[in-house]
Amino acid sequence: MKLPLAALAALLAVPVAAQEPGADPPGSPADLIVHRAKVLTVDARFTVAEAVAVSGGKIVAVGSNADVLKRKGPATRVIDAAGKTVMPGLYDSHTHPTGAAASEAGEPLPLLKSIPEVQAFVRDRAKTTPAGKWIVIRYAFPTRLAEARFPTRAELDAAAPDHPVLYHAGPAGVVNTAGLKASGVTKDTPNPRAGQVVKDPVTGEPTGMLRNAYGVLKGVPGGGENLTAGQKRAALLKLFARYNQLGLTSIADRNAGRGDLDAYLALQRDNALTLRVNVARGFNPIGTRDELARRFDDLPGADGRGGPTGAGDEWVKIGPIKVFLDGGMLNGSAYMREPWPKGPTYQVTDDAYRGLLFIPPEQLKVLAEEAARRKWQLTAHTAGEGAMDVLLDAYEFADRMTPIKDLRFCITHANFPSRNNLERCKRLGVCADVQPAWLWKDGHTLLNVLGPARMRWFQPYKSWLDYTTVGGGSDHMLRFDPLDATNPWHPWLGIWVALTRNLERGGVLEPTEALTREQALRLYTINNAYLHHEERLKGSLEAGKLADLIVIDRDYLTCPVDAVKDTRVLLTVVGGRVVWEAK
Numbered sequence: 001m002k003l004p005l006a007a008l009a010a011l012l013a014v015p016v017a018a019q020e021p022g023a024d025p026p027g028s029p030a031d032l033i034v035h036r037a038k039v040l041t042v043d044a045r046f047t048v049a050e051a052v053a054v055s056g057g058k059i060v061a062v063g064s065n066a067d068v069l070k071r072k073g074p075a076t077r078v079i080d081a082a083g084k085t086v087m088p089g090l091y092d093s094h095t096h097p098t099g100a101a102a103s104e105a106g107e108p109l110p111l112l113k114s115i116p117e118v119q120a121f122v123r124d125r126a127k128t129t130p131a132g133k134w135i136v137i138r139y140a141f142p143t144r145l146a147e148a149r150f151p152t153r154a155e156l157d158a159a160a161p162d163h164p165v166l167y168h169a170g171p172a173g174v175v176n177t178a179g180l181k182a183s184g185v186t187k188d189t190p191n192p193r194a195g196q197v198v199k200d201p202v203t204g205e206p207t208g209m210l211r212n213a214y215g216v217l218k219g220v221p222g223g224g225e226n227l228t229a230g231q232k233r234a235a236l237l238k239l240f241a242r243y244n245q246l247g248l249t250s251i252a253d254r255n256a257g258r259g260d261l262d263a264y265l266a267l268q269r270d271n272a273l274t275l276r277v278n279v280a281r282g283f284n285p286i287g288t289r290d291e292l293a294r295r296f297d298d299l300p301g302a303d304g305r306g307g308p309t310g311a312g313d314e315w316v317k318i319g320p321i322k323v324f325l326d327g328g329m330l331n332g333s334a335y336m337r338e339p340w341p342k343g344p345t346y347q348v349t350d351d352a353y354r355g356l357l358f359i360p361p362e363q364l365k366v367l368a369e370e371a372a373r374r375k376w377q378l379t380a381h382t383a384g385e386g387a388m389d390v391l392l393d394a395y396e397f398a399d400r401m402t403p404i405k406d407l408r409f410c411i412t413h414a415n416f417p418s419r420n421n422l423e424r425c426k427r428l429g430v431c432a433d434v435q436p437a438w439l440w441k442d443g444h445t446l447l448n449v450l451g452p453a454r455m456r457w458f459q460p461y462k463s464w465l466d467y468t469t470v471g472g473g474s475d476h477m478l479r480f481d482p483l484d485a486t487n488p489w490h491p492w493l494g495i496w497v498a499l500t501r502n503l504e505r506g507g508v509l510e511p512t513e514a515l516t517r518e519q520a521l522r523l524y525t526i527n528n529a530y531l532h533h534e535e536r537l538k539g540s541l542e543a544g545k546l547a548d549l550i551v552i553d554r555d556y557l558t559c560p561v562d563a564v565k566d567t568r569v570l571l572t573v574v575g576g577r578v579v580w581e582a583k
């Protein structure tokens, strides 16, 4: 929203710092004042103010320079922003920090951009790997290779004839001939539950493509490095510091085990957390109703910090349970309404292949019903449109027993909402966490595979906001670098993609779905707070809220749109404490 100058002046004339219960009494000195700033409060009216004061970790005043400076005492740190923009700290609603931090704690992971680079990497590893031992490349999405397709079994064979090789791209991946042999996978190997050992339609031999079927492989080493607890902790702190540098003050871990939660709690105990973590608890959705009930009962744990939704405090808080409903867009296993077109990108050879659904619809209904009854929020990884149909059916079913609107059930990824599903989300109060960087990185390949008609409804941010609340996230799982990571976690890239819908390999996808500056900022602040029932605590700069704010080097509202992605963060404050300051 751009305000006419007169309206802006009128707004600024009104003292916007309403005193709230819990805030300091007027007159007590602030710990920190940032003044002479352009303060984007991101409140309900998107008020622009001049200054903000912080005391005891909370915001105590937002308003004009003169009003806020009345809070200045002898010990107040006063920062003259010289016209710079101040805004709420950013929130990424989808990260996997413990895995991402561990992924490069040893050595940097290679960034493989083409099939020859994949082959060269495998060849190189083969030199130092004993024959018969696995060579594994993890979370390498074929959409991001120059050839925009999976490597074939033969291409992996050419690189390493004597070593088993797995090119893993999430739930789908390709194994070479030595890998199939070492695992005893043949034309007679049956498909596992909800998975496929893909066979050549002519010869019946396994092609090497496995979809949700890594269980048929023998001897594949686990993904985790052998790190000590101290190394894991140091890596996590390093990652959080990187997050702070780009303005993140809150993140959601979107699939945490108890060990991950304990890692955050340990940092909190030591006063070492530099951002706030909302923790989604990974949940096994398969089993009888009694088994699900026992799993729910076990989640809180002896200390009560593990659940249910909302348990914890402003630093480490429990979010939803998280389940995986279908495969992914970036490896051709998302569960679609229409078949995936045949072709080399995802090695689809079957006319009727629609992707993979991991949870039977009736089972999902039981899970949704039990979650709602126990006041747990629920979110499901839901990549394809067919999976979203199934998920919303289950949410509707649960809603008949226990209304879910206040629980804010969620859809994770939610790539393809149809108009009908948007209406269902509105009726049920269902939210979504979406990943703009996928549009940037993968939109081109997906457009080639699915065509423009099907891609019309790929991540339609504007339409989403007409119906319900969606928040921006990265799905960061590997590597530290904000742009080279899988997936890129650079929040300013995400904001810029929401503004432009630009594709990395050229072109724009459905520009009518682009957001305004105000909407894109909400996507990474207050909307994510809302997704996690935290909008009273954070997501905007208002008296009484947590003092999580950033100062940036450019005018977010008026700079050229392409300058948004290069935004530099000069200062990051979490709970009133400076956690990053550009030198």
Ligand SMILES: [Zn+2]
Pocket: 094, 095, 096, 254, 255, 475
């Ligand atoms: Zn994820």
